[in-house]
Amino acid sequence: MFLEVRRLIAGTGLAIALSSTPTILHASNDAFVIEDIEVEGLQRIAAGTVFSYLPVGVGDTFDEAQSADVIRALYRTGFFSDVSLLRRDGVLVVTVEERPAINEIRISGNRDIKTEQLMDALQQVGMARGRVFNRSVLERMENELLQQYFARGKYNVQVDVDVDELPRNRVDVVIDIAEGRVARIQQINLVGNETYSDQELTGRFESGDPPWYNPFSRRDHYSRQRLSGDLEALRSRYLDSGFVNFNIDSTQVTLTPDRKDIYVTINIDEGEQYAISEVSLAGDLVVGEEALRALLEVESGDTFSRSRITRSANAISDRLGDEGYAFANVNPIPELDEDNRTVALTFFVDPGQRVYVRRINFSGNTRTRDEVFRREMRQMEGGWYSASNVDRSQVRLQRLSYVEDVNVETRRVPGTEDQVDLDISVRERLSGNFMIGAGYSQSQGVLFNTSVSQENFFGTGNRVSLAVNNSQVSTLYSLSYTNPYYTIDGVSRGFNVFYRETDAFRADISRYSSNRLGANLTYGIPLTEYDTFRITPGFESIEILTSDNTPDEIFEYLDTEGDQFDLYTLTASLSHDTRNRTVFAEKGNLQRGTLEFSVPGSDLEYYKIDYRNELFTPVREKITFKLSGEVAYGEAYGDTGDLPFFEKYFAGGTRSVRGYRDLSLGPRDSRNDPFGGNFRVLGGAELIFPPPFMEEAANVRMSLFLDAGQVYPSYEDFEADEIRASVGVGMTWLSPVGALTFSLAEALNDEPGDKLQSFQFNIGASF
Template sequence: MTRHLLQTLTLCGLLLASGMAWAPTYVIEDIEIEGLERITAGTTLTYLPVQVGDVFDDARSPEVIRALFQTGFFSDVEVARRGDVLVVIVQERPAINDIRFSGNRDIPTDALTDALQGVGLQRGRVFNRTILDRIENELRQQYLARGRYNVQIDIEITELPRNRVDVEITIAEGQVARIREVNVVGNETFDDRALTRRFESGVPRWWAFLSRRDHYSRQKLSGDLEQLRSHYLDEGFLNFDIDSTQVTLTPDRKDIYITINIDEGEQYRIGSVDLAGDLIVPAEELRELIEVQPGEVFSRREVVESAERISRRLTTDGFAFANVNPIPEVDEDTREIALTFFVDPGPRVYVRRISITGNSRTLETVYRRELRQMEGAWFNGDQVDRSRVRVQRLPFVERVNIETRRVAGSDDEVDLEIAVVERMSGALSLGAGFSQNQGLLLTGSLTQDNFLGSGNRVSISLSRSDVSQLVNFSVLNPHYTIHGASRGFSVFYQELDAEEADISRFATNRLGANVTYGIPLSEFGTVTIRPQLEDVEIVTVASTPGEILDFIDREGDRYNLFSTEVSYTHDTRDSVIFAASGRRHRVGAELVLPGSDLQYYRLNYSGQEIFKLSDTYSLSLSAGVGYGDGYGGTDGLPFFEHYFGGGIRSVRGFKDNSLGPRDSNDEPFGGSFRTTGSVELYFPLPFAADNDAVRMSSFVDAGQVFERVSDFEPDELRVSAGLAMTWMSPVGPLTLSYGVPLREKSGDETQSVQFLLGAAF
């Protein structure tokens, strides 16, 4: 009996279970979504794997739930039925209202925000608590890569109305782990110092008090390893390999020791150098462009540079897409490399069209007259680069970019697209400044460097200082002729109080006008001719020295002077401001012509050679000589045209205008002969090498002023040395120098700190 009852109950249970599994299907007449707050019903329906009209039963419920969970929008999903209506009940995840950081100083907030976007956390996105660990891990990795191993990160979630949350991330960055030692293991040819001295990671130099070189960074170390590899490849070690790199952290997480294990391999030399391929340029000419020679140590850098020079040479003949591939054949027995430069010039191309964009204020002809690459001519890489430099040097151009594009469907045509970004070419400005030489300086000017879009310059300026007052009106047409000759006019009036400049006690009033012609003789050489008419008046005071009074007794105190200045300038500098390479030499002669109240002349030379030592260092050698004398009925160079020396623009470390002869009042009187020279090493501001607005230098200056050339004595030259900095600030230039006299004599006026400060407002 009992057994029969159990069988009956079991059968009923099976029937009941089978009845539930086999619940009747139905056709969906409608779909309702319940629980939505921010997400629209239409958006949710697009994610459902079913739609109105489909046949549905309970077996498809997991499919619906899984599809909605995969969207990440919902924390809970249920499926129900109301008649033939499918009811989906959801609970939305909260939305991120705001993400706030505090305590982060080493890494900017923008960088941290970008990092969190990579793991799906940003404003407006759905917040999922399961990613909190990923958030903390991502932020921690950002700090570990910067050597901050003690970073502490605390994340707090604040719930807000309307199913929103704020994410507050508090960071205790901790101290950066310091690099105490960098060891290279396995190096036999070079010592550790030779290999690591250019590393960005390492122990700072003893004098670099603010250096961050000992701050560990994974990115910096990766760059150092690549620099190490390049060093060995440039020294002929073709099989050089970095076996491993160990970064060891001390238990207190404050100090780091880096060990780099290397295998130098064998050193290889150049066995032979050949040229192959289509040598459209004579092989002898191309060989002169190859730096590596048989017998020399193999250098990857020199090989690459040689290939680039050959390719560059081919572009000057129209082969814009030439390919030069250096192919090495290595002899392992002799450890020699047979190097072949395979030349594939490709098709010769010419420039079909040159288009200029961005010239919203300037006539197109203003830019086209600066171009050296012409339409319809063979492509010439040197001329394209020179065109870019000439356009870039226009005062109303902020930057320029030239792109070479192939013409579709043609193998021998290219188009040049020149995109310029123009700066405001007109300015009404007031200025204020201060210099140790001139005191307080006030200026005002109305200048238009691109008058009516013509490229002409029109300017009227006024300035006033303790030393001088100046009014000047000038007009310059830089392309007066189609061949590039310039012409300009200038009218000026100047009052100069020499006593305020700490020189002899007198004043001058000068009214004049001139016209200037600039005639280009070559791409880098220009002759300038400037005839000038000037009225000069000398004003004396009770303490004016006898030398000046004697001159006035002989020549009078007012002179009409007609002069002509002729000069030649050769300028190949790569930039007008902060030049890193090139030269500038200027030779000039100024002659006050017969028929003037005075007759005299002045001869001047200034020269500068700048050698680029590396990407950041340049060496400048400069010198200047000036000489003047009278002729005809004028005895000697007039005192108001004397040369002076000393100061930030001459021999630094000595007071402005203090060098040279003195008058009977023991005030600087200047002379007819001046010579100066300088050696200067330019380098970037430490810890801000990428700041193009600042440059520093160490210098040695020498110079002196003599009454006559015959008075010149090398022992009389004054010498100084020191440091200088020039900052092109947004409000004006700041030049600062600290000079220490190395050779001085009794009576010299020294001045260690000298500066010139200007500001526009």
């Protein structure tokens, strides 16, 4: 006879049932010494795992009172749905029934939240592929999914869960989600505001009524996280206006019975407005007090402003960081005078230990050599830590075309007080491109192109490109190579060899064709951190082809100068570039002055001068205002009568004045085709922002623009009222086949004879 002890689940109660079978041994409740332990019923779980959880072992004395402890210990593992204990002579037999394992979790119906995010949430509650399935977790799982959607304002969401049983004690968990629509905010009410109106306070909220000009806006979609951000913006508005004791008493979010609309009520207590009575510096002023006071944005008599105080503290901390105090702490301490409603501010400076950089470590660069990144560093190993040098190093790294993102962390060296390591993680983007493509451009017609380019050749940072491009306007064959660090000082060197055939008539300008074969060599010399001088000597052989439709102006020029030219050219440019990025810059300035001329002794002698300026100013996060302008002039010298017609300036189109046909502005020839001029002025203003319908896209930008420009025979012919202007909306997409641009523009002051083109694009597609 043997003794069986089983845990019975009845509701929430626990019972131990003893049953005897009088067929083997005489039943006995006496204690016995465990001679051996056997585990029966295991399928996936190893017996050793069970033994590790048992509170008893071989050689222990076992009695009926310990049965509950053993069963409870095994149930607590979550691996088993049933546990039985049996005694067979001196052997303790543990019989278990394993819970099924989760074979797969399938989620369908989710559009607003990615499957990966939902899987991560399920894993937090213990529901993941390969884990033990426990039906008691199902309710927690459903609640977690609901909370994920509630946080996004989707209160009508429905989650249905089915469990499909499979062979070998496995199950599939099938989750079907009906998301419903987001509850929309009908109204945000502010209670207690006396200084500012509701509109002034809610105008910068991310939640509220959608703007009339943006049909894709989700501003009225309720989101708990977005509302939390709005409350912090509200708090900042008051604290920046001197209301030191401002408080948000309560926030009520009311959901209508149909769960479709939301009303938000925010109760606030403005308190009194305070001014700054005194500003002082205290602590260890390792930098002169006068130099630190120059960094303060607040002074006695100013209205209290948390943001200006924070910026002042950060400016002092950064200044100390430039002196090697990497962990400086600047704590602004306010002392309130309730009677006079003033605040005495003390900036307490604790510079900490001055440190130097022991080592700079790079990670994430699977293709690029370490030295390629190290040569961009402005913070040196073994030197005193400098916050501005670290920041500049990060900017230089993220300006590299083959780097997508850069993160810099400053880490103390264990066991030292005066050393830090810089851990720099980079995320590389694909730097090579092999493309065979076809497309269409409004200015060049059907395109065929083949190119092989590598911005980071074998991880060296060198650029190599081989291209074959063909269109109705031009055919181009080119090979180029650039080493950005030809010398250790950062002098770059590159060369370019090309052959280009151009049919100008198909570009809607004067009717002629040209064949140009050339080569050039470029040196780039860094003068300062932001200034670079480039010089490019080159040679070009040009052949001009005419037809019966070629205008008289070109025939007259060729009769005088000939139709084949060998030109020795020299181009010099000086650029000043403080942009934080080279693509989709958010702040900074680019200025470039260029002088190009054919040296004396060339078949044609001429020069061209160009000045270009672009200024990027951040307006809000992800919104940038851009101002641009360009002035260019060219003229002949020596025995050459005029600037060659194939070197004249043009305007109009996606790269200058949108809304006017490409190259259509300026002087015309005797056949009324655009002929180009010697003097060009361009200007523009753009408000650049991510598309409202895809705000998180990093490779797409839209803009509202104002373009202006014109081309004149000479600078002496300049007349401001001849400048053409347009307004419109544009979009740029950095696609796998290159930058694609689209614009919809309206001309503001076109004249009869101008060639307009409201919608313009340049698009291609690989095949």
